[in-house]
Amino acid sequence: MAELITDIASLRSRLSGVRKTGATIGFVPTMGALHAGHGALMDAAQLGCDFVVVSVFVNPIQFNNKEDFEKYARNLQTDLDFSSTHHVGVVFAPSQEEMYPAEQDTFVEVLKVSKGLCGEFRPGHFRGVATAVAKLFNIVQPDLAYFGEKDAQQLAVIRRMVQSLNIPVGIVPVPTVREPDGLALSSRNQRLTQEQRVHARLLFQALDAARISVMTGSRRISEIRGAGLKVLAGEPRISVEYFEIVDAENMQAVTDMSGRICIAAAIWLGSVRLIDNLSLPPRS
Amino acid sequence: MAELITDIASLRSRLSGVRKTGATIGFVPTMGALHAGHGALMDAAQLGCDFVVVSVFVNPIQFNNKEDFEKYARNLQTDLDFSSTHHVGVVFAPSQEEMYPAEQDTFVEVLKVSKGLCGEFRPGHFRGVATAVAKLFNIVQPDLAYFGEKDAQQLAVIRRMVQSLNIPVGIVPVPTVREPDGLALSSRNQRLTQEQRVHARLLFQALDAARISVMTGSRRISEIRGAGLKVLAGEPRISVEYFEIVDAENMQAVTDMSGRICIAAAIWLGSVRLIDNLSLPPRS
Numbered sequence: 223m224a225e226l227i228t229d230i231a232s233l234r235s236r237l238s239g240v241r242k243t244g245a246t247i248g249f250v251p252t253m254g255a256l257h258a259g260h261g262a263l264m265d266a267a268q269l270g271c272d273f274v275v276v277s278v279f280v281n282p283i284q285f286n287n288k289e290d291f292e293k294y295a296r297n298l299q300t301d302l303d304f305s306s307t308h309h310v311g312v313v314f315a316p317s318q319e320e321m322y323p324a325e326q327d328t329f330v331e332v333l334k335v336s337k338g339l340c341g342e343f344r345p346g347h348f349r350g351v352a353t354a355v356a357k358l359f360n361i362v363q364p365d366l367a368y369f370g371e372k373d374a375q376q377l378a379v380i381r382r383m384v385q386s387l388n389i390p391v392g393i394v395p396v397p398t399v400r401e402p403d404g405l406a407l408s409s410r411n412q413r414l415t416q417e418q419r420v421h422a423r424l425l426f427q428a429l430d431a432a433r434i435s436v437m438t439g440s441r442r443i444s445e446i447r448g449a450g451l452k453v454l455a456g457e458p459r460i461s462v463e464y465f466e467i468v469d470a471e472n473m474q475a476v477t478d479m480s481g482r483i484c485i486a487a488a489i490w491l492g493s494v495r496l497i498d499n500l501s502l503p504p505r506s
Numbered sequence: 507m508a509e510l511i512t513d514i515a516s517l518r519s520r521l522s523g524v525r526k527t528g529a530t531i532g533f534v535p536t537m538g539a540l541h542a543g544h545g546a547l548m549d550a551a552q553l554g555c556d557f558v559v560v561s562v563f564v565n566p567i568q569f570n571n572k573e574d575f576e577k578y579a580r581n582l583q584t585d586l587d588f589s590s591t592h593h594v595g596v597v598f599a600p601s602q603e604e605m606y607p608a609e610q611d612t613f614v615e616v617l618k619v620s621k622g623l624c625g626e627f628r629p630g631h632f633r634g635v636a637t638a639v640a641k642l643f644n645i646v647q648p649d650l651a652y653f654g655e656k657d658a659q660q661l662a663v664i665r666r667m668v669q670s671l672n673i674p675v676g677i678v679p680v681p682t683v684r685e686p687d688g689l690a691l692s693s694r695n696q697r698l699t700q701e702q703r704v705h706a707r708l709l710f711q712a713l714d715a716a717r718i719s720v721m722t723g724s725r726r727i728s729e730i731r732g733a734g735l736k737v738l739a740g741e742p743r744i745s746v747e748y749f750e751i752v753d754a755e756n757m758q759a760v761t762d763m764s765g766r767i768c769i770a771a772a773i774w775l776g777s778v779r780l781i782d783n784l785s786l787p788p789r790s
Contacts, residue, residue, distance in 0.1 A: 238658040327618045328670035333611045386612035386642040388514065
């Protein structure tokens with residue numbers, strides 16, 4: 223059974239004991255509502271480290287939309303059970319007051335990588351993510367931390383933050399887990415109606431169409447984007463927020479396909495926002 | 507003899523060895539040009555910890571004035587000798603490239619405490635200080651870090667950053683070291699002409715006049731400031747940047763004297779900028 227800890231002091235004391243045995247600590251930060259995507263992060267941490275810590279904390283300062291924050295799924299007992307089946311040592315589930323005893327007035331800002339894509343449509347989002355992850359890293363002090371490739375820009379922001387601030391934590395990316403029809407797992411999928419769930423598969427299909435366009439020889443950005451956007455245009459109830467071809471490291475728009483690129487998209491189905499991406503190796 | 511280390515990897519490996527012996531690490535971040543004020547920080551670290559690390563790094567991103575950065579005194583051999591006489595274990599003196607291999611694009615911002623005083627007259631200064639100190643804390647990972655009370659707002663910014671980001675480092679303030687006439691030690695004092703050095707003593711005398719004004723019963727901010735400003739007005743070659751009564755914790759202007767307050771001032775003598783402050787306990 224995973225041990226539940228809710229305050230910072232107890233967690234620090236517990237992990238100090240773990241560290242003294244010479245065990246390495248793997249960390250999986252989450253906002254709960256755990257699914258097989260988180261399971262893959264836990265399994266990777268289990269494989270790479272001696273002791274696994276999972277945090278469950280819905281971080282208010284990364285939500286630019288209050289309704290999205292309030293609607294975010296929360297069920298600690300289910301998350302605790304799920305973590306136990308993945309051999310997690312400690313689940314850290316602090317209260318809002320424990321993480322933010324006063325109004326947060328110190329922020330970590332990762333300038334370049336945070337621009338564009340989700341950064342453009344969710345003002346302050348990555349500042350909130352970077353700040354919360356910096357806090358959690360300082361609390362847990364893990365050797366390695368695991369992040370899903372589904373949130374590609376978040377992963378890029380965290381990598382850049384760790385590098386730029388010399389944070390002594392190794393960042394391990396874990397491949398996106400998908401449903402059989404390609405839909406990337408996300409806690410937000412729960413909020414889709416049955417009909418929306420059917421349409422949601424088009425997000426992956428659009429990314430895949432763009433990828434196929436590249437693999438069959440397209441090198442023009444407009445053509446590659448066009449191949450993906452055409453798939454999404456087939457369903458009028460899908461509203462496209464962005465569909466971009468970016469550099470996989472700095473997340474900025476590319477003008478040619480010479481580097482490692484990432485095809486990234488965000489769509490809305492009713493009031494549910496879904497994101498996904500595919501990375502491609504460099505091509506000539 | 508203090509050991510000189512100039513790269514991050516070697517420092518980490520050296521300190522990992524120190525930590526394994528169970529020794530606690532005390533850290534004194536400096537920009538070099540070491541004087542007895544830094545000596546007091548080293549002595550405090552020596553008293554409080556088993557092993558003392560001093561960093562010597564003139565941090566470009568905290569200078570809003572390029573000339574000030576270029577004129578900043580640098581003499582590593584002298585600093586190394588000085589550190590040795592204070593029983594420092596390691597002097598960490600990285601190059602600019604070692605600390606900033608690429609343009610810094612991640613910043614730590616401490617919003618409230620950075621406003622006003624030096625924050626108003628040196629745009630970006632505290633963002634640069636907080637970011638560099640966060641980097642150094644992540645590199646050195648000390649148990650305790652020592653900061654001079656002379657830089658009161660800097661100390662307040664660092665304290666707030668550590669608290670807000672849950673950085674596992676204890677911050678120890680060390681009283682300002684002064685010349686016999688009251689002038690606070692600063693590497694910038696070297697740049698004063700003989701005549702300016704005589705006038706420089708008025709900075710402490712002005713702060714002291716404001717303190718005496720409080721101790722003899724003044725409670726009106728304008729009256730307390732007036733007592734200090736009157737002293738500085740006696741020398742036309744002194745240009746006053748600010749002379750303020752602020753809350754000693756958040757560095758914001760106060761309207762009454764009920765909390766612990768700080769009288770803080772910055773003046774210019776020619777091209778040399780000097781700062782100093784005095785703290786007072788709460789009064790009714």
